[in-house]
Every structure is written in C-alpha cells, then in structure tokens.
Amino acid sequence: MPPAESNVPERRCEADVADYEQPCDLSLPEAVRRIRLPALNREWSYRVLIDAHHHLWHYNPRDYAWMTGSMAPLRRDFLISELQTVMRESDVEGTVAVQARQTIEETEWLLDLADRHSFLLGVVGWVPLRGPDVTAHLERFAGNPRLKGVRHVLHDESDDFYMLRDDFNRGVSLLKSLNLVYDILVFERHLPQTIEFVDRHPNQVFVLDHIAKPRIRENALSPWKENIEELARRGNVYCKISGMATEADWASWTASQMQPYFDVVLSAFGPARLMFGSDWPVLTLAATYKTWVETFRNLIAGLSAGEQDEICRRTAQRAYRLG
Ligand SMILES: [Zn+2]
Numbered sequence: 001m002p003p004a005e006s007n008v009p010e011r012r013c014e015a016d017v018a019d020y021e022q023p024c025d026l027s028l029p030e031a032v033r034r035i036r037l038p039a040l041n042r043e044w045s046y047r048v049l050i051d052a053h054h055h056l057w058h059y060n061p062r063d064y065a066w067m068t069g070s071m072a073p074l075r076r077d078f079l080i081s082e083l084q085t086v087m088r089e090s091d092v093e094g095t096v097a098v099q100a101r102q103t104i105e106e107t108e109w110l111l112d113l114a115d116r117h118s119f120l121l122g123v124v125g126w127v128p129l130r131g132p133d134v135t136a137h138l139e140r141f142a143g144n145p146r147l148k149g150v151r152h153v154l155h156d157e158s159d160d161f162y163m164l165r166d167d168f169n170r171g172v173s174l175l176k177s178l179n180l181v182y183d184i185l186v187f188e189r190h191l192p193q194t195i196e197f198v199d200r201h202p203n204q205v206f207v208l209d210h211i212a213k214p215r216i217r218e219n220a221l222s223p224w225k226e227n228i229e230e231l232a233r234r235g236n237v238y239c240k241i242s243g244m245a246t247e248a249d250w251a252s253w254t255a256s257q258m259q260p261y262f263d264v265v266l267s268a269f270g271p272a273r274l275m276f277g278s279d280w281p282v283l284t285l286a287a288t289y290k291t292w293v294e295t296f297r298n299l300i301a302g303l304s305a306g307e308q309d310e311i312c313r314r315t316a317q318r319a320y321r322l323g
Pocket residue numbers: 053054055098279282
C-alpha cells in the first residue's frame with residue numbers, strides 16, 4: 001500500500017509525542033541543505049526509532065581494505081560516543097550493530113560493547129559459516145543473548161553464486177535452532193540466486209539489508225522491483241530501509257528519488273516486515289544521520305500510527321527478538 005499524502009491518521013500516539021516536549025531542531029546542516037525535503041508533518045515525525053543497522057570501528061588499513069578511493073572519508077574511528085551523539089539528535093532509542101570486518105574478534109568486540117551499553121540492543125556478527133568449526137563458534141556465541149544474527153559480506157565475494165555453495169548453506173542451516181537471524185547483503189544482480197538461497201531455508205528468518213542495493217543512481221527500478229516482489233512472497237524475509245542514499249549520487253541525491261523504491265518495498269513487504277536502518281557511518285558518504293532519519297520520516301509520514309510503529313521499531317524487535 002503506497003503512502004497517500006492525504007491519509008494522515010486522526011489518532012495520535014500521546015505517549016510518543018509527550019516524550020518530546022522540545023522537538024528537535026529541523027534545520028539541516030549546511031553541507032546537506034541542497035537535499036530538498038518535503039515539509040515534515042511535525043505531529044507525526046517524532047516516533048521513537050530503533051536503528052536496526054549501523055557499524056562501529058577502530059580503523060586500520062588491513063581490516064578495512066574496502067575503504068578505497070571515494071570511501072577514504074571512512075578511514076577513521078567511528079565509535080560509541082559519536083554514535084550516541086547522532087542518535088540523540090534523531091530520537092533513536094536503540095540500535096543493532098552489524099559486522100563490517102568478517103572476523104571473530106569483531107563479533108566479540110561488538111558483543112562486549114553491547115554488554116556495556118544498554119541501547120545496543122543486539123549484534124549481527126560474523127562467524128566462518130563455511131568453516132569446519134562453525135558449530136563450535138555458534139555454540140560459544142549462542143550463550144550471549146545480545147547476538148541476534150550473523151552476516152557474510154556476500155556482495156564482495158568474486159563468486160556471484162557464493163550463497164548457493166553447499167558448505168555455506170550447511171552453516172546457515174545451523175542458525176535456526178539457535179534463534180539467529182541471517183542478514184542478506186547483496187546487490188540487486190544477486191536477487192535471483194538470493195531467492196533460491198532463501199527457498200533452501202523456509203524456516204530461517206532472513207533480513208534483507210539495504211533493500212538489496214538497487215541502482216538508484218540511475219533511477220532504475222526493473223528488474224529489481226520484480227525480484228523484490230518475488231522475494232517478499234517468502235514470509236520469513238524481512239527488509240531494512242537503509243543504505244539507499246549511498247546507492248544514489250552522493251552529492252546530488254534527492255528525497256523524492258527514494259520514493260519509488262520505498263513504495264516498492266512497502267507494497268511488497270508491508271510495514272510488519274520493514275524496519276529502519278541508518279547504515280551509519282557508511283551513510284556519512286552521502287548524508288548526515290539526521291538527514292537520513294528525516295528522509296525516512298518523510299517516507300513513512302502518510303502511514304497510520306500503527307504502521308509507523310511497525311517500521312520504526314516493532315518489526316526490528318520481532319525479527320531480532322530485541323529485549
Ligand atoms: Zn552497512
């Protein structure tokens with residue numbers, strides 16, 4: 001159901017509005033003023049958010065070799081204190097930290113941070129799913145309630161069909177019994193084999209990251225749209241509204257450019273299988289945290305209070321079993 005601008009619900013969520021006696025400053029930083037946003041419906045714009053996708057890192061050139069060329073601004077530390085600052089500006093109450101390095105050490109580090117910071121509600125870590133010791137790793141981590149899922153950086157594998165390898169699928173088949181989600185990180189060209197991959201695990205909960213990175217830079221919808229609609233027919237697949245600005249032109253993307261992509265995932269998955277994610281700090285290549293949150297709030301502004309609640313936090317709480 002695409003959002004209708006005239007469909008502003010009459011029922012207010014008093015508790016949410018009352019939490020914010022001093023609405024945050026809606027003015028945009030100078031650097032992103034060029035990105036034009038439609039007028040916000042202020043009454044509906046302060047629904048508390050869970051950010052279901054961000055990263056944290058101590059930068060070093062060995063572990064983050066993918067930060068090449070135009071990604072050079074990411075080559076510095078992005079740590080908890082900076083995340084807390086940008087979260088506070090955007091009424092984000094809790095987060096899910098996602099792996100970026102593909103090491104056991106990073107998974108341990110993120111879980112340790114989650115133990116010490118209650119707003120870090122969960123971790124999507126990395127384990128060697130194809131390795132002979134995957135069971136031992138999973139059993140060791142399974143005792144930690146903050147581990148909610150695992151992810152492999154599929155889209156950086158040279159083999160576009162990596163997700164169909166038998167050893168990889170053996171690892172994924174172990175996740176269900178440990179109540180772990182699998183986060184799918186792919187480009188849109190991987191969607192046909194992603195559908196095949198998901199069909200091998202009908203009882204496994206999957207979360208599709210970044211709406212499968214469509215070619216927003218080119219304003220291309222097909223065949224991404226058709227493949228997303230097919231994937232969404234699987235009720236065990238959820239989808240994150242994240243990573244979109246960085247798939248558009250970093251310097252000149254517009255909020256309206258995001259609308260047709262949002263409409264497709266809203267219609268395909270529905271609010272009960274959509275969740276919000278920032279993809280911070282990768283996001284900072286294209287936008288500030290605040291700008292992305294405001295863009296997202298505009299995209300959902302035409303939905304009912306209940307639908308907004310689903311996308312803002314309840315879907316993430318359900319899919320990841322957040323406490
Ligand atoms: Zn990310």
